[in-house]
Amino acid sequence: MDTPICDFVNRYHKSGVSRLHMPGHKGNALLGCEPLDITEVAGADELYEPQGIIAQSEQNATALFGTAHTFYSTEGSSHCIRAMLRLATEQWDTAKDGPPLILAARNAHKAFITAAALLDLDIAWLWPQQQSLCSCPVSAQQLKQAFAAQTRRPCAVYVTSPDYLGGMQDIAALAVVCQSFGVPLLVDNAHGAYLRFLRPSQHPIGLGATACCDSAHKTLPVLTGGAYLHISTTAPQNYTANARQALALFGSTSPSYLVLQSLDAANRYLAMDYPAKLAQCAEQVALLTAQLQQNGWVVAGQEPLKLTLNAAAAGTTGYAVAQKLRRAAVECEYADPYFVVLMFAPGNKQQDFQRAYEALGQVNYNIGQQLQPHNNTLQAPPVQAMRVRNAMLAPHECIEIEQALGRVCGSPMVSCPPAIPIVSSGELFGEQEIALCRFYGVQKVDVVAK
Ligand SMILES: Cc1ncc(COP(=O)(O)O)c(C=O)c1O
Known part of the structure; x- marks a missing residue:
């Protein structure tokens, strides 16, 4: 697979041209990456009106992900979430139908709330019984009931999958419900770009989602900020037609070319032997998980590249386990009173698995303060006092x-x-x-x- 953005920037760098344009570092290295950090000079294309190298690179990503179109963002899933919600609301007739309403699982990232505020959406939260701060599994049945409980038709359903603890929604089942109501299913797949490359794919777009965002940077070898907005071939026509404008509405006019090169280079990496490397990494995670379970650890979540340990079940806190890992030169992704989350990718070395295993060891040791019993869910949804x-x-x-x-x-x-x-x-x-x-x-x- 070709890498048109990387090739262009490399040629530009090697040409020795006098950079009488932004950025101010003029290609001189302070960090080391500056020579490859350019702006939208002639030939470099434009992220929000691409006709050249960016358009070609996005076509490569589109082919890899099997979408109607995969759009790049250099500003993370947060940016793509805003654009996705804009697409869901742009044809809404507020004068006739009032402010748009979205049905959303409660464990939404903050970017969803800020997008709802910017776009003036009302949110009807989905509150399944097993919900906690990070997880909110919604069954098809619960979604049907939520539809039935609304007095107005929602503009979309929004779920987060995978969630921070590695929980995964049954996207295929939710998509069937959404289709039966004629409502788009939007998925925050920030943690799941790699799901496309499992065999079979577990990516939301393949399972029936209308659109989803992926933080490429969270699980693929992509620089921080690199993200995709994927639109399904079954999405309403305006989604593909207007996604670029929706991204431009919220995006900076100075997209990072380092991040664009990173997304571009990732296409080639993903098209080569990545699926085999991914399968191997998932096997290693499964093995480590099984070994830790044998040692008495309780794990949560189903996501193949995440290891979520239930520290509370081991009589300790996630913070204490994180501290123990830190002392063994292992830094986790997330810890809270209950859980510790470790994220793996094919870039991890055997030593990383080994260190985690040795640091965690048997569960029956005293690694910290015990968690006081506490109900970590709200017993009743909070009262919405203002829009x-x-x-x-x-x-x-x-x-x-x-x-x-x-x-x-x-x-x-x-x-x-x-x-x-x-x-x-x-x-x-x-x-x-x-x-x-x-x-x-x-x-x-x-x-x-x-
Ligand atoms: C579930 C979820 N959605 C969205 C985001 C935002 O992603 P980004 O940091 O790529 O903007 C995050 C970031 O942690 C996340 O965990």
């Missing part, structure tokens, strides 16, 4: 969580990872919300000013 947009864009103030009773959440304050709000914009802080924030270590919250 998402009004709350997000109103004047705000930052207060101690202890002072938040009865106040309305302005912008959800959640650190990344996992950037999943406990309380979302416009919702009231009640006793249970404050207790859960405290449990997750949230000390200050952003509320609508009085």
Whole structure:
């Protein structure tokens, strides 16, 4: 597979041309990567009006992912989520039907809430019984019931799969329900770009999603920021036709050519022996998982490249396990009171698996403070006191969580990872919300000013 963006930039770099254009480093290395960091000079194409090397490279990605079109972003899935929601709402007749409504699983990333505010969407949250902060498995039956409970037709259904703990939704079953209601299924597949290359593919687009975003940088060998917006061949016509405009609406006019080269180079890598390397890596993760289970660890999630350990079931906390791993020169992706998440990819070496195994060892040792029993879910959905947009864009103030009773959440304050709000914009802080924030270590919250 060719790499037109990389080839162009290499030629440009080698040509020795005088760079009387941005960026200001003029190709001189401070970090080392500057010689390959260019802007939209003649021949370099334009991300939001591509007709040359970017268009060719995106065609390669489109062929690899089997989509109607795969669009590049250099600003992460966060950017693609905003564009995806724009596509879902652009044909909405607000004057006739009121603000668009979206049905969304509650474990949505913060980018979803900010997009809903920017696009003035109402959110009807899906609250299945097993829901927790990071996971929210929605069955086809629950989705049908949620449709039935609405008084207006949603513009889309939005789910996150895989989730931060490696849980995966049954996209095929949800897609069937969405099709029966004639409503697009949008998937936050930020953690699952690689799913396309499993045999058989487990990528949302192949399973019936209308559109999805992938953070290429999270699981593929791509620089941070590299992401895809995939549109299915079965998506409404406006999705493919207008996705570029929707991305441009929210994107910088200075896309990173380093990230574009990285996405371009990834096409060649993925088209070569990546599926075999991926299968091998997934086998190694499965083996490590089985070994740790034999040692007494309880694991969560089904995602093939993630290892999620239930630290609470081992009588400790995720933080304590993360600390133990750190002492053994292993840095995890995520830890919370309950879980520790390790993310693997074919780029990991045998030593990485070995270190994790040795550091974790048998489960019956004392590696830290025991978790106090706590219900980590909200018993009832929070009260929506203001519309998402009004709350997000109103004047705000930052207060101690202890002072938040009865106040309305302005912008959800959640650190990344996992950037999943406990309380979302416009919702009231009640006793249970404050207790859960405290449990997750949230000390200050952003509320609508009085
Ligand atoms: C589930 C989920 N969605 C979206 C995002 C945002 O992705 P990005 O960092 O590529 O903008 C993240 C980031 O952690 C995420 O975990």
